[in-house]
Amino acid sequence: MMAIQSPLQQERTADDGVPVHHGTVTFPAEQPLDLDSGKKLGPFTIAYNTYGTLNGDKSNAVLICHALTGDQHVTNLHPLTGKEGWWSLLVGPGKPIDTNRYFVICPNILGGCMGSTGPASVDPATGTPYGLTFPVITIGDMVAAQNRLIEHLGIDQLFAVLGGSMGGMQVLEWASRHKDKVYAALPIATAAWHSSQNIAFHEVGRQAVMADPKWLRGDYHSHGVVPRNGLAVARMAAHITYLSEDALHEKFGRNLQNRSDRTFSFDADFQVESYLRHQGSTFVDRFDANSYLYITRAMDYFDLAAENGDVLANAFRGTRARFCVVSFTSDWLYPTRESREIVQALNAVAANVSFVEIDSNAGHDAFLLDEPEFFATIRGFVESCAAKRGLPPPVEQA
């Protein structure tokens, strides 16, 4: 039923400490997925990267769930941007998520645009891109697709599932819907439901995309155009929410961009304007506008309490997983109080939970940045779980 397109290969660590990267593998699932909307989607494909080696009893698998605009390129050079993978500070040989020790899997989410089936994919029923005929999916649907991949890889239980932001929402769905398949769960900089303010920012982004005449009601692929301007505006608005006001102030303040005085024009006089315009225009080169609509919609729909009779604790009842919930002081997109709500729900069902609020002024993006206290937290928690799970200790480096 499920063909293995590319077998997992043995991974070795190169002399310079950079993991030898398998490259993206695609897993085509023929059996349709039953979506939360009641619709079916299939066949579908999940593209994923792996790092490290799966051990004999398949007990060392770590699933990484990426955020809204992330992808499977966790810790290798990105094939489109040429930049380091988005979590290369956290994941790699000797890193807190040690690829010498764990077998790391990162799938591109369902609805994404880096190889997994999404609105830019060709609908096999019509031979043309789905566009807006792609069904609206949920975070739970993304996890259901990942679960197919994990079954396909023959892994009964993931040693750990971790992710930040929307990745953390997937972690929560894994811990809720697949209780026996998660040994340790690390929801980071996230929430159990999307707040009103966050829905509002997403709606602005979607309206910006849809206001672009080149969006063509989602059918731009068929017409060989791209709603670049709308998607860039959406990215700019969202990007502000990823940083703290302090971070913006320290990074840019009111500094002018390559000029000594204001130009009295609408040029990007200020560095922060120039930075935002750059963020907008480069994003468009690597991301599909319809994917942006579908993924933001999935986040808006996320409400783990509503899925569980309006009682968040019900989502975790019966769990035996170990949880590490992490928030950052200056994150105003998913503020600490939203992490505390997760912790309180876990406490209510007597789950095993650690909670750490990391002091950082970097805003929501802190989970992607060089935050030593964050890395130490993850390393300590994961090593402690590995010891309990009976995984061999890290190999001493010569």
Add this chain to the structure above:
Amino acid sequence: MMAIQSPLQQERTADDGVPVHHGTVTFPAEQPLDLDSGKKLGPFTIAYNTYGTLNGDKSNAVLICHALTGDQHVTNLHPLTGKEGWWSLLVGPGKPIDTNRYFVICPNILGGCMGSTGPASVDPATGTPYGLTFPVITIGDMVAAQNRLIEHLGIDQLFAVLGGSMGGMQVLEWASRHKDKVYAALPIATAAWHSSQNIAFHEVGRQAVMADPKWLRGDYHSHGVVPRNGLAVARMAAHITYLSEDALHEKFGRNLQNRSDRTFSFDADFQVESYLRHQGSTFVDRFDANSYLYITRAMDYFDLAAENGDVLANAFRGTRARFCVVSFTSDWLYPTRESREIVQALNAVAANVSFVEIDSNAGHDAFLLDEPEFFATIRGFVESCAAKRGLPPPVEQA
């Protein structure tokens, strides 16, 4: 040189307590204005409303400066929207700014679109709308234009100048550039410079307008079109910043709009989406897109310290005005610390300053809402100033 188009009329209070409103008056200034950019603008027109009666020695004039999307319709029904004036809770007979006692003047700002000269006005040199040939103006330029109006009205000193948000920036410029003309200054929910984050949000709004193909590089008036979609997106993004997360949560939460479940579509399922779309679409009916660009630019350029040798206190050196600085706890656009910076600068030059932080969860918009503690603060400060100034006490109501 300056023609008085419409003489000030005697105002009486109607029996129901609603002030008899003069209607908008226009003041055409023939002498060009020397702008901060070095350019000249003129002739120009300032449209303004007044409420109450100017006393014999012209000592009871109160100038109200409006915010980005405000106008001169402070406390009368708005001619376009039919809604109550934007500060009708604060200004009127018996209100904290008592129109039975004070002569209230509110001009539409230079660059605006409600009768004062702005980018939508016809350039007398060409006979066509200015569009992008309108010069980029500053908050100081807006105040210079208002100063012409005050001279035209024969008022040597304003009893009080007050305004919130961008209105507060104008108050600060008045107090700095026209020290002898301001008896009392009330900068509310504002800052002495526009922060990096605020510039960023404005830049998103401008890019949204400019991305609309109907913007036509600012020349849409000549082509009979309006960049509605872009301006609506700009308004939506800005509107989120006017509210606190708590206010959004309390007002909307994750409530659905006239439906019992998610539609699994891109409809406005959530009330907050519906609300934002409404804010965007109604705004477009009353505001000019180019005005939005020019006014946000003026705000971004505002930096009272930079204008004064990078020392904010220099802006106020020698002032004899009485200041009342007001901030709101949940205002994240102009947080309290930015008001404190103004207060510290005033303290540094031994100015007479009161500072009040009002406890409110309404966000930046609190200054427009029913906030009794805010009203009591304004009333108390203004009455105390009136007593010092020797203005007659309020007339006892029967």
